Amino acid sequence: MTSRVAAPLRIGPYQVDTPVVLAPMAGITNAGFRRLCREQGAGFYVCEMITSRGLVERNPLTFRMIAMDPDEHPRSMQLYGVDPATVGAAVRMVAELDLADHLDLNFGCPVPKVTRRGGGAALPYKRRLFEAIVKAAVDNAADAGIPVTVKMRIGIDDEHHTYLDAGRIAADAGVAAVALHARTAAQRYSGTADWSAIARLRDHLPAELPVLGNGDIFSAADALAMVAATGCDGVVVGRGCLGRPWLFGDLEAAFAGRPLPAPPTLGEVAATLRRHAVLLCEHMGDHKGIRDVRKHIAWYLKGFPVGPEVRQRLGLVSSIDELDELLAMLDPGQEFPADAEGPRGRQGSPGRVVLPEHWLDDPEDASVPLGAELDHSGG
Structure with missing residues (x-):
């Protein structure tokens, strides 16, 4: 590079x-x-x-x-x-x-x-x-x-x-x-x-x-x-x-064309996770923000040999103070694991695409399907 x-x-x-x-x-x-x-x-x-x-x-x-x-x-x-x-x-x-x-x-x-x-x-x-x-x-x-x-x-x-x-x-x-x-x-x-x-x-x-x-x-x-x-x-x-x-x-x-930064240690990952939690709390409020960060924890800790009890408690964390307490239990010097690389997030399996009735009949049809517009955001 x-x-x-x-x-x-x-x-x-x-x-x-x-x-x-x-x-x-x-x-x-x-x-x-x-x-x-x-x-x-x-x-x-x-x-x-x-x-x-x-x-x-x-x-x-x-x-x-x-x-x-x-x-x-x-x-x-x-x-x-x-x-x-x-x-x-x-x-x-x-x-x-x-x-x-x-x-x-x-x-x-x-x-x-x-x-x-x-x-x-x-x-x-x-x-x-x-x-x-x-x-x-x-x-x-x-x-x-x-x-x-x-x-x-x-x-x-x-x-x-x-x-x-x-x-x-x-x-x-x-x-x-x-x-x-x-x-x-x-x-x-x-x-x-x-x-x-x-x-x-x-x-x-x-x-x-x-x-x-x-x-x-x-x-x-x-x-x-x-x-x-x-x-x-x-x-x-x-x-x-x-x-x-x-x-x-x-x-x-x-x-x-620069050398890549060194992969983060577990301590640096924990600091980034905490920063993420703080930002979510600032934007969403403390209660919603700390609950929202829970889904990210498994992704942050993927591949690190963190014990099941700590993982479980982090998955239920309810405040920044509690998050700090749990993150302090981690070994900050652990190196980034090789098996943390690669695919993450949803993968699932292929399947039939659900379509409106007769959707495939005429690709030139410009009519809008009945009730097509979603009234809520976020996917």
């Missing part, structure tokens, strides 16, 4: 030297976690998925979820919608109220409650509806100078690939970048991402339009390998940073 392998990433008027995007993850990429990641290295850091309907109807939970730190820049928001009119209205609201600097459209979610309504990874199959949504977002963001990007998957399943058509439609509609999670919706998070699809998409779209790759990036070496193998202009990191926000520091060093 002696030289830069990718240029700085530009999305609209915004540029970062490290071509890295934090993928929006429900229940994870809140303001506290984003700050923790931003403290490690440069990149675009996207908030949890926000529904266009929740935004337009000024749902209180949605508005709490779009809270950004005063120094967060650019402010990146991911928006989900199935109705072009609702998406357009939501983007106008973002522009008029100055809620974000960059908007990403979700066409990659494989969760059944989303796909059964025709949303997420199911939607690009309906080419004309997909086009109408993207154009509604781009057109309503244009006057405010807000760049719009899209994130999608290879397709619904191996018989219904959509990414090349969707990429071209998005490019023609004026998006600022296209990101591809190199799995189908049917794969969910199982198996191996097909990086060759990212390479095909890069070759298929105009050279000046950034194409970002997503899938199976669990280390800086993975990111460099993806860029080298596909020619993509940057990477999107999701599960790889769970319990290891310092991955963004590794990525910054790797893309700049």
Whole structure:
């Protein structure tokens, strides 16, 4: 890792030297976690998925979820919608109220409650509806100078690939970048991402339009390998940073051609975990914040020989003081274990994609499915 392998990433008027995007993850990429990641290295850091309907109807939970730190820049928001009119209205609201600097459209979610309504990874199959949504977002963001990007998957399943058509439609509609999670919706998070699809998409779209790759990036070496193998202009990191926000520091060093920082000791991991807890408490309140950090603890401690009693007590921690007491029981000098590397977070198994009735009958049908819009945010 002696030289830069990718240029700085530009999305609209915004540029970062490290071509890295934090993928929006429900229940994870809140303001506290984003700050923790931003403290490690440069990149675009996207908030949890926000529904266009929740935004337009000024749902209180949605508005709490779009809270950004005063120094967060650019402010990146991911928006989900199935109705072009609702998406357009939501983007106008973002522009008029100055809620974000960059908007990403979700066409990659494989969760059944989303796909059964025709949303997420199911939607690009309906080419004309997909086009109408993207154009509604781009057109309503244009006057405010807000760049719009899209994130999608290879397709619904191996018989219904959509990414090349969707990429071209998005490019023609004026998006600022296209990101591809190199799995189908049917794969969910199982198996191996097909990086060759990212390479095909890069070759298929105009050279000046950034194409970002997503899938199976669990280390800086993975990111460099993806860029080298596909020619993509940057990477999107999701599960790889769970319990290891310092991955963004590794990525910054790797893309700049610098040696990677030494892996953290258990003491340094514990300090990062505590910092995460404090940030969550600041943003969510003490009670909710400390409860929210519990789900992160197993990811932070993955591979470390921490006893089952301490792990169990940490999983039930109820205050910062109690967290301090338990973290003090750990051996701070323990080196980062080799078996902590690799996949983390949800993987699951492949399965049939739940779709609206007759969804696959006509890919040119632009009608909006009945009851398609989700009224709650966060995926």
